[in-house]
Amino acid sequence: MLAFLRTQLQELLEQRAALKTELDGVLATPTTEKRNLTDDEQTAFDEKRDAIKAKDTEIEEKRSRIADLEEAEARDTKAAELRSKYGQAPAPAPAASGVTVTSEPETYRKGGRTSYFRDLYRSQHMGDRGAMDRLRRNDEQVAEGLEKRALTTVDGSAGEFVPPLWMIDDYVKLARAGRVVADQVQHQPLPAGTDTISLPRLASGTAVAEQTTQNTAVQNTDATASSVSASVATIAGQQTVPLQLLEQSPINMDTILLADLAADYATKLDQFVISNNAANKRGILNVAGLNAITYTDATPTVGEAYSKVGDGIQQIHTGRLLPPDKIFMHPRRWAWYTVSLDTAGRPLVVPAANMPQNVLAAMSDVVSEGFVGTLQGLPVYVDPNIPTGLGAGTNEDRVIVARSNDIILFEGTPRSETFRETKADQLSVLLRFYNYAALHSERYPKSISVVSGTGLIAPVF
Template structure:
């Protein structure tokens, strides 16, 4: 599929999504009502997809125009017999694609000028990309480069299922050249009071400020690969190695966001932060009905201390499965599918995903995250449930970088491929935004 065919395909998909949007609005209009909560959620999701299609179509259109202009210029100025065409992406996925890791090896360890040039052109292309978030360091000898676009797209796609809580946190590009992030915060505020008499002094209390600081954490991993696999194998080692490192990075990042200790270069995670709202669920025979009141308690803690509502419930997949398995006295499920138009249900179920968004309880979206710890309590068999205003949290990430080394592995004809990234996380601005439910009522469920 060339770029023009890709644009046509995108426009066709956009048209289908737009028709679905129109049907949603027409249905509500015909029934003389507004959109339901589910319809509003679907409307927002469709609208986001349409915008994404528009942006991609514009990007491809600009590339096509640039290619056409370059081709026309080439006809006028290129020597006779030489035909200039647009250059395809330097690195591509699958069999037959040029290996990014192979070029890293050739550039760093063998000084291959062609490989160095390809890596440099890839970096220049990434730097010109409007979605390229961080500055890479290229020393001209194949030392440190940013993975090509298709690899980073794969990285994000593969990492996403392992970093549910991290993805729910507002994310920002990590500033270069810093070893800590400092966010200002008002420590004590101003005050007002009744003016006792006319022309008397009014209340004057100066606010004071402080800042919340978080260090920069390095997450890194590597893989030793045989030289034969890099130089001779038809298999694109990029697909295999990056997929594995991406999944490992995702788990590490998400675990730090949840349970970082605040020491040994780790950030302070949501579950280790002091000052959060603790809700204890004690029960020898826990039920969803008992948990329901604890969820209400966790929500009201955020309401009364943060003065803004929580926006998310996060739990372990096994805890959500326990909720789905809970029945009333007539053996009817208490959490039922959205499609069933539930009446007076404790919660709604949206499909059966393994991780991510799964439904609603008390009007809040529920997400399941497999990295929620399940070894709490005296019996090391309890999980926790987080009710939080995730909009108050902040996560900074750099851009993943890659290197290849052969020096210390020369005697075994191997190459060490290393990927790393920097991150910083802050949950301490508003600890009252977070409620954590724990206790004997959350022992490992049985089915």
């Protein structure tokens, strides 16, 4: 939870920095010309200043929430230290009696009455002092035995009785894509107590015109209004596991499974933002009225694709009257860019660290998802969740150019829970992970350009 809130705080700080840059831009010309602001400049200044104040309020609320959780975490840590100090203290030394103990039976042995895994469970979940003492004695016996007999954990010596740690600590996690696009649009906390978020919108605006004759009526055009709505979606998953697995496993299987549910939530949320196609829940690719750029070519080239991306950029300039700020594509499409050569055999995309000149694009970090470089002056993000089975041949991907701040993702706080009672009749535990989200992708359809067509079929390397 702290990591999630800290990520949101960082995004808010970045958004505030962007607003401050825009505010400085409004003041740049009047400062240079040493004059007061015009009416339009004053209006722009007031809008940016109010936006920064609103962002400061969000930042302060997020900081307060983080501070509360950090305080709770510190209290939990202190309590754990006290439990460790007073709950597992070494047993007091026996009074001198003239009797020397030369050996004692192993705490956990074949045919013994104590169970190592049961004691682990009882010490961790029930605070059983007896179990804690037996675990402590076992640690001492194992260490002493290995020291006296010079045994190792190599198979054939004593290794058969020591489970390799890599089998537990480095279990093979299921590979899942992250939430690149979802993290790059504007984020706002999901309001409580609603299933629909509606935003007012001007359908048509006012108008002005030249007054060609004095003392005649000036232009009078009434604005009309409408609204755009986003329905709140529930993204959830569950897993039923036997209680025996939770109690008898030497690792916390509930932690592993809940973490996997959280990872799949990130994937599904990202797919929701990119591809969902339901009323009031449109993903970016399905926004009605977006700038659709078709690239049809049986033998596509990076040079031709470059002009299509440029077309997407200029259409946002033309339709939204504000610039786009990000480009999204599948990793295979960016890889196609990076391996393409000019007629002299030189790469069209080279590392930014090489101070490139006359290149089509510059690449930064080599990653599977996230920021990878720049193209036509815009940052490029690769996202494996961008579909690759589109088009008539079900083998096309898409390139998205967007003004990301115009797309708003309202997201709640993820919740993870375990229920023993629900499946008590079959001795099972139900693990559940869920969250609520709403997406406003259709506020400004002309803020989105999507390049599609046969020119974006699976590239050949």
